[in-house]
Amino acid sequence: MPSREMREHIELLNGADHRIPSASPLFGDPxxxxxxxxxxxxxxxxxxxxxxxxxxxxxxxxxxxxxxxxxxxxxxxxxxxxxxxxxxxxxxxxxxxxxxx
Structure with missing residues (x-):
């Protein structure tokens, strides 16, 4: 089961694009x-x-x-x-x- 923080993060996306840097570091500037x-x-x-x-x-x-x-x-x-x-x-x-x- 995902942690509380992970569940909150998933809920925050609420259908938003998962390719935004705050959702995945793959799409951020390292x-x-x-x-x-x-x-x-x-x-x-x-x-x-x-x-x-x-x-x-x-x-x-x-x-x-x-x-x-x-x-x-x-x-x-x-x-x-x-x-x-x-x-x-x-x-x-x-x-x-x-x-x-």
């Missing part, structure tokens, strides 16, 4: 964003969206790390007690150390 780490499984339904956003952000000069989890599903980094989640968590920690010191 210029000026901080460094990004995008972790997405190759079995994820939003894989192409993640790849497209990463490409757009790179084109706008954003430092982007796109990490593909081969054969993994949506939110695989949250699959507790799996080697894939442990590796994703390690990658997040390394990313944060690199960019936050």
């Amino acid at each position: 210029a000026g964003l901080p460094p990004l780490l995008i972790q997405v499984g190759t079995a994820e339904l939003q894989l192409s969206d993640s790849e497209g956003f990463a490409a757009a952000a790179r084109a706008a000069g954003v430092d982007v790390t796109l990490s593909l989890g081969e054969g993994l599903p949506h939110v695989y980094p949250g699959m507790r007690n799996t080697p894939e989640a442990a590796a994703a968590t390690d990658e997040i920690a390394a990313f944060l150390r690199k960019h936050l010191g």
Whole structure:
């Protein structure tokens, strides 16, 4: 079930164009964003969206790390007690150390 915030956001669209930046970052201007780490499984339904956003952000000069989890599903980094989640968590920690010191 979607979170309360997600339900409110969906209701706010109320049939409005989902391609507006406030509805999806895919349609916004990524210029000026901080460094990004995008972790997405190759079995994820939003894989192409993640790849497209990463490409757009790179084109706008954003430092982007796109990490593909081969054969993994949506939110695989949250699959507790799996080697894939442990590796994703390690990658997040390394990313944060690199960019936050």
